[in-house]
Amino acid sequence: MSGLLGMERKKLAIAGMVMAAVFFFFLNILATGEIKTAQLDLTQDKLFTLSDGTKEILRTIDEPLTFRFYYSNKFGEISPLHGNYSKRVQEMLEQIALVSDGKVKVKIINPEPFSIEEDEAVKMGIQGIPLDQSAEMGYFGLAANNSTDDRKNITFFNPQREQFLEYDLTRLVFELASPKKKKIGLITGLLLEADPLLQYKPWPIMAQITQFFEVQSIGSEVNQIPDDIDVLLIIHPRVNRENFAYAIDQFVMRGGRVLAFLDPQNESARMTPQAPPGAGSSDLGKLFKTWGIDFEPDKFVGDRTAAVRVSAKVQGRDVIADYLSYNVFQGRRLNQDDVVTAQLNTLQVASAGHLALAEGSKLEMTPLVTTSTQAQHIDASLVRGEIDPQKILNQYKSDNRSFTIAARFSGPVKSAYPEGPPPPEKKSNKKPDADKIQKPLPPHINQSKSDLNMIVFADTDLLTSRFWVRQQDFFGQNIQVPVSNNADFLVNSLDNLSGSQDLISLRSRGLSVRPFYRIRDLATAAEEKYRSTEQQLTAKLKDLQKKLSGLNMEEKPGAKAPILTTEQTKAFQKFRSEMLDVRKQLREVQHNLRKDIEELDTVLKILNIWTVPIVVAVIAIVMAFIRRRRYNQPQIQG
Structure with missing residues (x-):
């Protein structure tokens, strides 16, 4: 049976x-x-799912768009990296076409050598990549156009920009189907639009702004901000005229929105030999004082947990130390509840200041970027002139509080000029140009028509290229790869202040930098604990070496080595013994510096390597035991 x-x-x-x-x-x-098109996206940031911003932009398309995806199959065979990335690009294009309800048509084209398709790819500006010595070219790019034949393209899909893929594709849709750009008024004391160091080319950050907005430069000679300005962008201003400050004041009173970048010390100004002392700082003193915003232009914030380790030459010697002026703020230091910073991951700053509400201020401040509690408010004179990172680190003493370096301010404000506009400046005998004749000022406004809507970042260095982008040459094509979200913060802020929100949700999708915060905190705490001991031991070691070298040794003619007296010999042996002991203590301090981190690292390795196999083994044993019981049960019953 x-x-x-x-x-x-x-x-x-x-x-x-x-x-x-x-x-x-x-x-x-x-x-x-x-x-x-069905998929299950298990990534934390939903990197493989179209964002709500993309879907909203696709829903607002009112004309057909055509995307031509040029991809050489042979290129993917030669380079598996690009081959795998091509599948990711194609999947994203198919999702966009599906969500657009047919308004975006995607054509996938394999441009064979010397074919009509290859000629078309070249005509569309797609970058060709040599595949071999026979001059055969491979293509991996996209060309898009709308019904009026406006064209945009991605000349080459660089795998290093994979985390920005959705943004790059949706940007094409936005540029081909978006309405008229918002107008930004730019006030700056920096050479953003024509830098001599860049052969009078604009800073790369300007390309990020002009991509989405129309920009109008506003000089310090104006007495009134034009009425058609949607957002006033102020970057390291030189407000040295009362009439100019009044123009900014009245723009805010009319309900104008402001994005301001101020700085206790701008690195570009410090590196300029002709710059006078203090030229690197900027503020809006009188306006801020009246509106209830506190900003000290002579102090910067140094965060011990966010400091960048640098190598610098100070007075001819190499110094390697954590530079408190250079800070990198990540995830948990950025406000996750504000649309401007919710999806940003990394911001790099230099000599950033601190923002706060003045006593009695009626404004509401929403911090956007904050430091940890292991931060210090430091005199800006330490970052002016020759920089000594070790000197700044040695004077460090935590203020045991968190500082705000970027914030949103809102609420009612009054004019900084309650008695009306300042007196007109004395006119020179020189006849002004017709286009520079000032229009009559509109009626003075003493109380803001609507609540202040302003975002302030207490740093300007974050807009310089070296703090947010890395430029690479790829077969003659200049490719910019962002290394931080500094430019995203700027454009997100302008988007938000100008009322445009659709692109905010997808700018930083995929920049999923998740550092080991626990390990970083342990490293910082351990270094803080042992740093003072190490400094004392190092000083003692130098003192002993000095004493050894100071021993007066007698040299006799014909002797191969100096002759020591009995007392000198005892002193030498004593100093040598103490020096060896100090060296031993230094090694122990350096060992203890890594002990906690290595212990945590060991635990993580054990968990990562053995947890899953142990769980699987336990489940297998349990299932085998259950099956064994079920298999034996009929025989027992029989």
Whole structure:
């Protein structure tokens, strides 16, 4: 009887395996043909799912768009990295076409050598990549156009920009289908639009701004901000005229929105030999004082946990130390509840200041970027002139509080000029140009028509290229790869202040830098604990070496080595013994500096390597035990 039961079980098992194979075969066909676009995105930031901003932009398209994806199959065979990335690009294009409800048409083209398709790719500006010595070219780019034949393209899909893929594609849709750009008024004391160091080319950050907005420069000679300005962008200003400050004041009173970047010390100004002392700082003193905003232009904030380790030459010697002026703020230091910073991951700043509400201020301040509590408010004179990172680090003493370096300010404000506009400046005898004749000022406004809506960042260095972008030459094509979200913060802020919100949700998708915060905190705490001990031991070691070198040794003619007296010999042995002991203590301090980190690292390795196998083994043993009991149960009953 038991033999028959065993045979029946074997037949059922074989039949079950056959049915399972048939089921998966037909399920695969169904998935390929009917639910090709279905997916399960298990990444924390939903990197493989279209964001709400993308979907909203796609829903607002009112004309057909055509995307031509040029990809050489042979290129993918030669370079598996680009081959795998091409699948990611194609999947994203298919999702965009699906969500757009047919308004975006995607054509996938394989440009064979010397074909009409290759000629078309070249005409569209797609970058060709040499595949071999025969001058055969490979292509991996995108050309897009709208119904009026406006064209945009991505000349080459660089895998290093994979985390920005959705942004790059949606940007093309936005630029081809978006309405008229908002107008930004730019006030700056920096050479953003024509820098001599860049052969009078604009800073790369300007390309980020002009991509989405129309920019109008506003000089310090104006007495009134034009009415058609949507957002006033103030970057390291030189407000040295009362009439100019009044123009900014009245723009805010009319309900104008402001994005301001101020700085206790701008690195570019410090590096300029002709710059006078203090030229690197900027503020809006009188306006801020009246509106209730506190900003000290002579102090910067140094965060011990966010400091960048640098190598510098100070007075001819190399110094390696954590530079408190250079800070990198990541995830948890950025406000996750504000649309401007919610999806940013990394901001790099230099000599950033501190923002706060003045006593009695009626404004509401929403911090956007804050330091840890291991931060100090430091005199800005330490970052003016020659920089000594070790000197700044040695004077460090935590203020045991968090500082705000970027914030949103809102609420009612009054004019900094309650008695009206300042007196007109004395006119020179020189006849002004017709286009520079000032229009009559509009009626004075003493109380803001609507609540202040302003974002302030107490740093300007974050806009310089070296703090946010790395430029690479790829077969003659200049490719910019962002290394931080500094430019995203600027454009997000302008988007938000100008009322445009659709692109905010997708600018930083995929910049999923998740540092080991626990390890970083342990490293900082351990270094803080042992740093003072190490400094004392190092000083003692130098003192002993000085004493050894100070021993007066007698040299006799014909002797191969100096002759020591009995007392000198005892002193030498004593100093040498103490020096060896100090060296031993230094090694112990350096060992203890890494002990806690190595212990945590060991625990993480054990968890990562052994947790899953142990869980699987336990489940397998339990299932085997259950199956064994079920298999033996009929025999016992029989």
